[in-house]
Amino acid sequence: MALLLEEIIRSVETFLKLKNSTQTKPYVDPNLDPVLLVPGIAGSILNAVDHDSGKEERVWVRIFGADHEFRTKMWSRFDPSTGKTITLDANTSIVVPQDRAGLLAIDVLDPDMMVGRESVFYFHEMIVEMLGWGFEEGKTLFGFGFDFRQSNRLQEIMDLFAEKLESVYKASGEKKINVISHSMGGLLVKCFMSLHTDIFEKYVQNWIAIAAPFRGAPGYITSTLLNGMSFVNGWEQNFFVSKWSMHQLLIECPSIYELMCCPYFKWELPPVLELWREKESNDGAGTSGVVLESYRSLESLEVFTKSLSDNKADYNGESIDLPFNWEIMEWANETKRVLHSAKLPPKVKFYNIYGTNLETPHSVCYGNEKMPVKDLTNLRYFQPTYICVDGDGTVPVESAMADGLEAVARVGLPGEHRGILNDHRVFRMLKQWLNVGEPDPFYNPINDYVILPTSFEMEEHHENGLEVASVKESWDFTSDDNNDNGTAASTVSSISVSRPGDDQNPRAEARATLTVHSQNDGRQHVELNAVSVSVDA
Numbered sequence: 001m002a003l004l005l006e007e008i009i010r011s012v013e014t015f016l017k018l019k020n021s022t023q024t025k026p027y028v029d030p031n032l033d034p035v036l037l038v039p040g041i042a043g044s045i046l047n048a049v050d051h052d053s054g055k056e057e058r059v060w061v062r063i064f065g066a067d068h069e070f071r072t073k074m075w076s077r078f079d080p081s082t083g084k085t086i087t088l089d090a091n092t093s094i095v096v097p098q099d100r101a102g103l104l105a106i107d108v109l110d111p112d113m114m115v116g117r118e119s120v121f122y123f124h125e126m127i128v129e130m131l132g133w134g135f136e137e138g139k140t141l142f143g144f145g146f147d148f149r150q151s152n153r154l155q156e157i158m159d160l161f162a163e164k165l166e167s168v169y170k171a172s173g174e175k176k177i178n179v180i181s182h183s184m185g186g187l188l189v190k191c192f193m194s195l196h197t198d199i200f201e202k203y204v205q206n207w208i209a210i211a212a213p214f215r216g217a218p219g220y221i222t223s224t225l226l227n228g229m230s231f232v233n234g235w236e237q238n239f240f241v242s243k244w245s246m247h248q249l250l251i252e253c254p255s256i257y258e259l260m261c262c263p264y265f266k267w268e269l270p271p272v273l274e275l276w277r278e279k280e281s282n283d284g285a286g287t288s289g290v291v292l293e294s295y296r297s298l299e300s301l302e303v304f305t306k307s308l309s310d311n312k313a314d315y316n317g318e319s320i321d322l323p324f325n326w327e328i329m330e331w332a333n334e335t336k337r338v339l340h341s342a343k344l345p346p347k348v349k350f351y352n353i354y355g356t357n358l359e360t361p362h363s364v365c366y367g368n369e370k371m372p373v374k375d376l377t378n379l380r381y382f383q384p385t386y387i388c389v390d391g392d393g394t395v396p397v398e399s400a401m402a403d404g405l406e407a408v409a410r411v412g413l414p415g416e417h418r419g420i421l422n423d424h425r426v427f428r429m430l431k432q433w434l435n436v437g438e439p440d441p442f443y444n445p446i447n448d449y450v451i452l453p454t455s456f457e458m459e460e461h462h463e464n465g466l467e468v469a470s471v472k473e474s475w476d477f478t479s480d481d482n483n484d485n486g487t488a489a490s491t492v493s494s495i496s497v498s499r500p501g502d503d504q505n506p507r508a509e510a511r512a513t514l515t516v517h518s519q520n521d522g523r524q525h526v527e528l529n530a531v532s533v534s535v536d537a
Helices: 002-021 066-073 124-133 155-171 185-195 197-203 218-227 234-238 243-250 297-307 326-340 376-381 397-401 424-433
Strands: 035-038 046-050 056-060 076-079 084-087 092-095 141-143 177-182 204-210 272-280 288-296 312-315 318-321 349-356 358-366 385-391 409-414 456-463 466-478 489-499 508-518 523-535
Touching (some): 035 155, 076 326, 124 424, 155 177, 155 185, 155 197, 177 185, 185 197, 272 297, 297 376, 397 409, 409 424
Parallel strands (some): 035 177
Antiparallel strands (some): 046 056, 076 084, 358 385, 508 523
């Protein structure tokens, strides 16, 4: 029976979103403090600029014709003298588009895609939500996209972030900034805070980290370095960058090495790399057996080295060696020291939101008793199996919680790593922490939880053999619809949903009344009253 009410509520919410999207003059609240959104790995549009023609072409993300352009323009090599990853094509530079105050690069990662477009949403839903709260692009809402191949502490990235903070501060009328980071963006922000504490304190008032891998993403990164990764699932994979093309890029990316397991963190259950190996016995008879070997994080580096020892990539007919890069590993170790030494400035408040309730790779195993790993260089062809812990599917809870900072609140929410950016519970917390609208009486900052929803009432009772449930919910939004005379008006609509009975479920009906009150200040208050009735089991 509750499903019928949920169908009605979802229908009304969809209707309101469509109604809001048609407004020509969005509501703007000039009193809001600015927000800067910082994405994670692969969360920024990247364009390739041809040095001769000046032509600029999107190479990440693009669904159609992606793999060739990706290999040609994005494959790169690490330069240990600068700590920067340099594109193999000497005639190409990789840049981040700055349109819409930086928001274009982190909104929809392939704007040309129509079918299945939600698969390339990044901050899209959050941007739409915040614009509805009264934020304005270029005045109080900004984005910081970056070349995710690079180290989170690369000086070039740090300089760009400092410039961004200063420009946001000035554009908003010298108001201090609320930084909202997602995933690896949290490591970038923390590196900047560690290396440039004075600048961070000057411009930032709040930092909200969402799904940040503060101590790494052990299982996810181990399999990425050995097998590659896919960013798109389903039918789109047939058109997107291949898993192996992605692997050959990431093997030269400092950012990936910086996401490896933090070996000196006191894990409740230390992550390991396990291999089923075929070993010759010591009985002198030449027989062999299968044993399970286990390697902790530092020990596993030997496995990475051997398994990638003959890894090569074909680039424009030239064979390029791409082994496990120990120079990047050394750079990444220094990054971990920078992260470990970070201190929160006294005037900055920190909040941490992390995902829970999903099986999250922690330890990785290759091979089995029937099909052991004979040659480590063939490890790339084995499908990994995972030993999982609680997390968001990518980052374990234990890693995300271990920020090492004095947090105002740490809140765990059931949700997936990227999907948590669209969660209405996250939106509600953000409104509270960003001081948007009236204070939420249902938010409890002491116990770090949120009761949802705010304007929502539901009752259930039994009457004459029937089970009766009723729900009341309301929304407020701004509209310019057909109310130019400055007077209040109301419209009433009705909705009904029914479900025939069967052996498993009783017959049920639900009806709702939707009332829209147009106010003389341009706002609209929407009330939903719904009742469902089913045969009492």
